[in-house]
Amino acid sequence: MTATRRQTLTGFAASGASLIVNSAAAGTEPRRVVSLNACLDAILVHVADRGQIAALSHYAREPAGSTIVEVARTLPFTWETAEEVIALRPDLVLTSRHSALATRNALGRLGVRTELFSVPESVEASLAQVREVARLVGRPERGESLVARVEAALAAGAAPPAAPRLKALVYQPNGFAAGKGTLMDEMMTRAGFDNVAGRYGLGKWGNVPIERLLADPPQVLLSGVPVQSSRTWADRVMRHPALAALSGRMVQAQLDEKLLYCGGPVLIRTAAALARAHREALEAIA
Numbered sequence: 001m002t003a004t005r006r007q008t009l010t011g012f013a014a015s016g017a018s019l020i021v022n023s024a025a026a027g028t029e030p031r032r033v034v035s036l037n038a039c040l041d042a043i044l045v046h047v048a049d050r051g052q053i054a055a056l057s058h059y060a061r062e063p064a065g066s067t068i069v070e071v072a073r074t075l076p077f078t079w080e081t082a083e084e085v086i087a088l089r090p091d092l093v094l095t096s097r098h099s100a101l102a103t104r105n106a107l108g109r110l111g112v113r114t115e116l117f118s119v120p121e122s123v124e125a126s127l128a129q130v131r132e133v134a135r136l137v138g139r140p141e142r143g144e145s146l147v148a149r150v151e152a153a154l155a156a157g158a159a160p161p162a163a164p165r166l167k168a169l170v171y172q173p174n175g176f177a178a179g180k181g182t183l184m185d186e187m188m189t190r191a192g193f194d195n196v197a198g199r200y201g202l203g204k205w206g207n208v209p210i211e212r213l214l215a216d217p218p219q220v221l222l223s224g225v226p227v228q229s230s231r232t233w234a235d236r237v238m239r240h241p242a243l244a245a246l247s248g249r250m251v252q253a254q255l256d257e258k259l260l261y262c263g264g265p266v267l268i269r270t271a272a273a274l275a276r277a278h279r280e281a282l283e284a285i286a
Contacts, residue, residue: 029138030092030113035060036080036103037096039262040117040133042068044094046265047134047142050075054088065258067266082106092136120183121204123154123190126263150267157271159192159278166281168193168220169200172257175207175237183263184270191274193220210240217246220281222255222274251284253277 033052035041038059045053045068058079059065060072078084080100085093085107093114095104107114115136120126127147134143159165168188170177178184179197181204188195196218200208213221223238243252255277259270 030090030136032088032090033092033094033137034078034085034088034090035094036078036085036099037094037117038066039119039264039266040094040096040129041066041072042262042266043130043133043146043264044137045071045075046146047130047139048137049139052137054090055084065261067258067262067269082110086110086112094133094136120263121181122183122186123263123267126183126267127151130264146265150265153268153271154190157275158190159275163192163278164282165192165194166220166278166285167196167218168222168281169196169208169213169218170222170255170260171208171213171238172224172255172260173238175210175213177202177206177208178260179204179206184260187267187270187274188222191271192278193222193274210237210242214242214246217250219250219285220277221250221252222277223252224257224260225254251281253281 029052031052032054033044033048034055035044035053036057038057041056041060044056053075055076055078056072058077060068060075061077063069066072076088078088080103082103085103091113093107093112094117095107095114096117097119104114104116115132117129117132118125120129127150130146130150131140131143134140134146170184170188177197177200178188178195179202180195185195185197197206197208199216200206200212202208221243243250253276255273259266259273
């Protein structure tokens with residue numbers, strides 16, 4: 001840590017951290033909430049008052065990965081540095097295990113109230129996070145309302161019991177795929193797909209080389225959407241010319257990358273997208 005940064009953090013600690021701790025200890029609902037995680041951002045904007053949101057993460061503004069870009073661009077954001085967060089004088093910071101460790105440690109040393117969330121690996125765990133974020137910001141009724149909306153979307157997107165199940169693989173930039181034991185795996189199962197990532201040697205997450213895919217294609221490839229004007233290999237692999245040779249053996253359906261990682265309110269769109277992909281794939285195979 002540089003001397004300037006150390007002095008900045010020390011100054012913040014002396015002038016403001018005690019006030020933050022006292023506010024949290026008082027048990028009042030938080031008035032200034034900062035989120036350092038894109039998935040928590042998506043939940044927070046649905047359950048908190050706008051005036052409670054001191055800042056979202058910078059990821060919330062990225063069109064390729066965020067489902068809340070429009071609202072995020074109207075709210076403050078940080079680049080996850082401790083200096084930025086402390087300057088906002090939050091009384092609650094939502095973090096995940098993917099949030100910058102140095103920032104989390106600095107906030108802990110300064111006594112800033114933080115709540116650490118894990119990556120949900122099931123729908124049940126995801127809905128529990130919605131309820132917990134809503135409780136933390138003092139809006140439990142909004143959490144229940146959002147949970148009801150998600151559950152309705154899941155029911156609407158579920159495959160009919162008699163519908164044929166299709167073997168599918170998620171195929172995002174650089175051939176990135178979701179394996180067994182992930183939230184996406186459960187969402188695929190609900191929509192009528194059998195996730196075959198395991199036959200390519202994947203655990204929970206990993207990359208599938210295009211050579212493996214060409215040698216052993218699934219029935220359905222849930223491809224991402226290349227970023228407009230992108231010429232990177234990571235994006236182009238999803239539309240590799242060699243995939244055209246599989247047109248009679250494999251159906252390509254669209255699954256936007258921004259629907260891959262987050263739960264909560266994002267599941268509403270994910271359920272609809274997977275249901276649509278299943279219907280279109282069945283029509284193409286018939």
